[in-house]
Amino acid sequence: MDNPNIVTCTAPVNIAVVKYWGKRNEELILPINSSLSVTLHQDQLKTTTTVATSRSFQEDRIWLNGKEEDITHPRLQSCLREIRRLARKRRSDGDTELDSIGLSHKVHICSVNNFPTAAGLASSAAGFACLVYTLAKVFGVEGELSCIARQGSGSACRSMYGGFVQWIMGQRDDGKDSLAQQVEPESHWPELRILVLVASAEKKPVGSTSGMQTSVQTSCLLKHRAKSVVPDRMVKMIEAVRKKDFPAFAEITMKDSNQFHATCLDTYPPIFYLSSVSQHVISLVHRYNKYYGETRVSYTFDAGPNAVIFTLEQHLPEFLQAVQHLFPPKTNGGKFIKGLPVNSAVLPEELKKAIGLETMSNGISYVLSTKAGPGPCVVKDPAQHLLGSDGFPKEML
Template sequence: KRDDELILPINDSISSTLDTNQMSAKTTIMANPNFIENKIWLNGKEESFNGPRLQSCLKEIKRRVQESKKRSDIIEWNIHICSENNFPTAAGLASSAAGYACLIFALAKLYDVEGDISGLARRGSGSACRSVYGGWVKWWKGNRSDGLDSIAVQLAPASHWPDMRIIILVVNESRKKHGSTDAMKRSIATSTLLSARADTIVPGRISEMESAIKSKDFPKFAEITMRDSNQFHAICLDTYPPCFYLNNVSHAIIEFVHAYNEFRGSAQVAYTYDAGPNACLYTLENNVGEIISIINEIFPTNISEGYIKGIPVEGCTI
């Protein structure tokens, strides 16, 4: 990041938002004049309400409310927030992005805040600004010091590429050892590869990825996705001391993907890893059944029920 407080990135980025019927955060907020204090619960556990990012989001929301003069009647009431997600937290699966996007959306509804809310979500978690939109989303890094031009825009809705499928492989649902925020600070301070990536490589890849999404060119999309994931983790290793996120199972999944693509004669599946060992695989619908069947053979389990969840897949028991 070029600004930790406003959470302003050093480069543009593109992501896809998953189907909220399958993986999502759910947040309920109640404002009441009789509440003695503000409270927040995450996955059933009460957490501190004084976190700097949460406070930053609330401060900006209140500023907008005061400007609009719409819900000034309840803006001073204390609130209770209950948030939960149906996938592992702090394990490299964008739980903070989902959580803050959902939180900001709920707060905007509560206080009748209009206009773009991606900049508000960014104050909680950078990736959250992309998660307020569905489909394919681009986060502009912006140039202004106040961050007003660092917002997200939808490149294409999910319906643009209807046969695209995403398979999440949960390798380890435990909390990661290195938090993303601290790791990024360390990378900026110590990685000599990072500046070259942000200044030279990413701009070209962003343009290529936008083109691949627009034309629905899966082999091109897959190669860019995997190369970018590899480079991200190369920077993690170039950080001093290094940040290790992938484990042996993560590496085995990478090897499987390349072996499968070689067997098929072209890129039919792509992997990407965030700051954690859990894989996100992209493929087209007609490959899903075969890929999941092979994964079940390579990585067997003794769990009889609930091992595979999500959209029904022909030939696989979910």
């Protein structure tokens, strides 16, 4: 058996602050509106993918989080087909470097997330971004990859870049102009901090794909939002990011999250992604901001109950105390705050009174502290490969 060619890469999760909800073309995953996201740091949230190619592999195979999955999934096939097509094109254009790459060889793919999948934490975005980026490295494909990642999962195109990223909806029917662009790199706003409040790591009751389809078919608000609200919101959000204007960034983020969930309610039958814990977090944020008479904290919720909180570094310790006050953690020895360390702070009694909400014990299982981070990258250390030298998964830990 010949030694397989093995490459390992990692890719980040992104959180949309101007949401994507609804497609105008299901097959190519073309959105009905543009969107904007913040890429989260890979030290806290990432997908790792290893791809191996070998003459001796009989068929394409894929293992996700420890178990073999169906490689014939149409979206997986789109990404594989597109990368192989571009690699063949480069070779036919006379790129001699590609002669050593077996374009006809089958691939083995192994991928793991370091966070719960299908819990509203954008696992498919990180997963498909990582898959496309790794395949591109294996097959020597360069250039615009976000269009390919988009065909795996819409929001995956935004995970192809770090920092602040817009997904331009595009106008063409073939989707060639529906792609992601970096607005600013992760180094642009170092004071920005992000907390993920994990309300539940369970699977969502309604998946994003089917939820979107129903919304597109039945929601009038969805059409109004795409046509009359989002274009202006995108301009204002990009300006807020560039100027590091936190109050403007925070307000647009909250209003857009609220409108997205209003669209879910306007869907028929309605879709409920927010839980009583989510609603409690929303009340906490608004009461906290009201107490200070300024917008210090903002929330956004994707298609799930987990809150993503944006704030500036100086306000983080106190707000986290407010979260712990309202959602007393279980004392079962598990760490309540994971990720980047946060300084301790004392919650003023007047602030406790101003919050005035009932406590909900066990409402939040843990808090993940993170910040904006870089886009996909290659892992240089061969010890980090998820596939062994035989091209099969190493023992899953």
